[in-house]
Amino acid sequence: MGRVSDARQRLIDAAIDLIGRHGYAGTTVDSICDKARVNKGSFYHFFQSKDDLVVAALDRHWEDRKADLDRLFSPAVPPLQRLQNYFQNIYERQTQLKASTGQYAGCIYSSIGSECIEQSPAISRKVQEILSTYARYYESALRDAQAEGLVRIKDLPGKAKSLFAYMEGVLSQAKIQDDPTLLRDLGASAFEFLGLHLQRKLKAS
Amino acid sequence: MGRVSDARQRLIDAAIDLIGRHGYAGTTVDSICDKARVNKGSFYHFFQSKDDLVVAALDRHWEDRKADLDRLFSPAVPPLQRLQNYFQNIYERQTQLKASTGQYAGCIYSSIGSECIEQSPAISRKVQEILSTYARYYESALRDAQAEGLVRIKDLPGKAKSLFAYMEGVLSQAKIQDDPTLLRDLGASAFEFLGLHLQRKLKAS
DNA sequence: ATTGCATTAGACCGACTGGTCAACTATTCC
DNA sequence: GGAATAGTTGACCAGTCGGTCTAATGCAAT
Numbered sequence: 001m002g003r004v005s006d007a008r009q010r011l012i013d014a015a016i017d018l019i020g021r022h023g024y025a026g027t028t029v030d031s032i033c034d035k036a037r038v039n040k041g042s043f044y045h046f047f048q049s050k051d052d053l054v055v056a057a058l059d060r061h062w063e064d065r066k067a068d069l070d071r072l073f074s075p076a077v078p079p080l081q082r083l084q085n086y087f088q089n090i091y092e093r094q095t096q097l098k099a100s101t102g103q104y105a106g107c108i109y110s111s112i113g114s115e116c117i118e119q120s121p122a123i124s125r126k127v128q129e130i131l132s133t134y135a136r137y138y139e140s141a142l143r144d145a146q147a148e149g150l151v152r153i154k155d156l157p158g159k160a161k162s163l164f165a166y167m168e169g170v171l172s173q174a175k176i177q178d179d180p181t182l183l184r185d186l187g188a189s190a191f192e193f194l195g196l197h198l199q200r201k202l203k204a205s
Numbered sequence: 206m207g208r209v210s211d212a213r214q215r216l217i218d219a220a221i222d223l224i225g226r227h228g229y230a231g232t233t234v235d236s237i238c239d240k241a242r243v244n245k246g247s248f249y250h251f252f253q254s255k256d257d258l259v260v261a262a263l264d265r266h267w268e269d270r271k272a273d274l275d276r277l278f279s280p281a282v283p284p285l286q287r288l289q290n291y292f293q294n295i296y297e298r299q300t301q302l303k304a305s306t307g308q309y310a311g312c313i314y315s316s317i318g319s320e321c322i323e324q325s326p327a328i329s330r331k332v333q334e335i336l337s338t339y340a341r342y343y344e345s346a347l348r349d350a351q352a353e354g355l356v357r358i359k360d361l362p363g364k365a366k367s368l369f370a371y372m373e374g375v376l377s378q379a380k381i382q383d384d385p386t387l388l389r390d391l392g393a394s395a396f397e398f399l400g401l402h403l404q405r406k407l408k409a410s
Numbered sequence: 411a412t413t414g415c416a417t418t419a420g421a422c423c424g425a426c427t428g429g430t431c432a433a434c435t436a437t438t439c440c
Numbered sequence: 441g442g443a444a445t446a447g448t449t450g451a452c453c454a455g456t457c458g459g460t461c462t463a464a465t466g467c468a469a470t
Contacts, residue, residue: 002446003437023320025230029428039449041431046447050428106319113381114316115228117308128382158386161378162394165387166367169374173366176318177333181363182370189367193398207416208467234458244419245459251417255458 008046010036015057020108021101024054024115024123054112055126061108062130073137079144080151080196086137087187090167094174094183104183106175109134110168135164142194151194163190213251215241220262225313226306229259229320229328259317260331266313267335278342284349285356285401291342292392295372299379299388309388311380314339315373340369347399356399368398 014035018027029050033043047053072086097105113127139160145151153159167190170182191197219240223232234255238248252258277291302310318332344365350356358364372391379388396402 001438001444003435003448005447007447021323023228023230025228026320026324028426030426040429041450042448044429044431103322110377110381111319114311114377115231115320117381117383118226119231124381131378131381155390158390158394161384161387162371162375162390165374165378166371166398167374168377169370169372170367172315172319172373172377173336173370176315176322176329176336178322179366182366185360185363185367189363192400193371195397195400206414206468208418208465210417212417233456235456246420246461247418249459249461 007036007038007042011038011043011046011053012057012060015053016061016108017101019054019057019112020105021103024112024120029053051120051122054120054123058109058112058123058126058130062133066133069134069137073141075144079141079148080191082141083138083190084187087167087190090171091183091186094171095180098180103178104171104175104180106171107168110172135161138164151196153194159194163193166190166193210247212241212243212247216243216248216251216258217262217265220258221266221313222306224259224262224317225310226308229317229325234258256325256327259325259328263314263317263328263331263335267338271338274339274342278346280349284346284353285396287346288343288395289392292372292395295376296388296391299376300385303385308383309376309380309385311376312373315377340366343369356401358399364399368395371395371398 011032014032015027018031018035029043030040032053033040043053047056068089069086072089073082077085094104097103109127109130112123113131116123116127118124139157142151142153142156142160142163146153146156167186170186170189173179174183216237219237220232223236223240234245234248237258238245248258252261273294274291277294278287282290299309302308314332314335317328318336321328321332323329344362347356347358347361347365347368351358351361372395375387375391375394378384
């Protein structure tokens with residue numbers, strides 16, 4: 001019953017784009033409405049508040065990203081190959097985003113998270129939830145690699161968190177310094193972090 | 206001639222604290238004035254704009270931090286020891302900030318930087334300047350370590366940038382996830398990243 | 411003591427903030 | 441075709457934003 005509309009989706013898409021570029025506080029409800037070609041009243045028909053929209057946008061962004069990760073981290077792929085493909089994917093994603101928006105996007109979860117702690121509990125919780133789910137992909141791949149004797153890691157969950165933090169750091173620095181080299185070498189550096197050298201060990205597996 | 210005042214300094218201190226917690230856009234000129242017990246008129250007597258204050262605050266923050274770094278990265282200290290002391294210093298700093306403000310502060314340069322690119326060129330430039338100066342400490346220590354045969358690194362500037370990005374990532378994730386473990390293990394993890402194991406190799410140097 | 415100037419004070423500005431509201435319109439189901 | 445319902449519209453709100461302005465104030469050097 002009633003009419004149907006994709007305004008909700010348009011608002012979410014606009015929010016992801018704008019917040020990715022200008023941050024949470026730097027993005028206004030009006031600017032989101034403008035970009036989505038939606039009136040203020042419609043915004044508050046679909047969302048209770050700005051924070052509500054941001055949480056929905058995070059959910060939606062993660063839904064999309066998760067589909068990629070599920071493919072890249074498929075157990076059908078050898079564990080170290082998963083990581084290599086994944087880091088390659090990050091490089092390609094960021095390169096593409098830079099081409100279309102003019103700058104590296106970094107990680108939207110971390111960007112929003114570091115801005116919103118102490119300001120919006122709802123957003124913080126969502127970001128924390130996404131980031132810890134995200135990091136589990138690392139842990140799983142490393143555990144499989146360990147089981148196959150490809151790596152020797154003492155504190156496996158710790159190493160997974162470290163590697164994840166490294167990836168986040170690279171994304172952040174690439175964005176701030178507008179530097180592609182860190183992103184390009186992300187995979188190779190990550191493998192060194194694991195005590196591996198890309199060419200030799202990967203061929204062996 | 207005329208009176209003297211420390212209002213300028215109070216404004217900078219207040220800005221560092223507030224921006225560290227709520228970000229650039231999330232910190233208002235009024236809130237800075239309130240915290241510094243300074244009136245709006247005085248603010249604009251000392252600074253041309255909000256951005257002007259932020260740049261001054263970044264300068265001031267870096268001035269203080271630089272003094273610490275100069276001590277920690279003194280050539281009088283063995284190069285790997287410099288890094289160990291430095292990572293320990295980060296852990297202590299963040300722990301202390303968490304105790305006094307209730308949360309890990311992360312890196313104020315990266316936080317502001319990732320928020321202000323595309324919004325404020327002046328602030329972006331300042332952040333980029335500070336971050337690249339900062340990373341030189343890493344490069345210098347690694348070069349000295351290499352010269353003493355303590356590490357074997359092919360792309361030394363690249364490795365320095367990677368290690369720096371790792372540190373930034375750890376700070377960011379520690380802040381968002383409110384997780385002390387990453388910070389505690391930062392030094393040990395960094396040495397693994399360099400292909401070293403803390404206890405053994407450090408004793409050898 | 412006076413004068414000159416750095417500083418202080420806070421009312422004020424227009425633009426914009428997140429959010430509300432009531433009237434209106436189109437669609438879908440019966 | 442007529443309810444019932446989902447979505448649209450844009451004027452409006454109180455509060456806040458970064459920033460301006462003029463008058464007052466007090467210290468420092470003469």
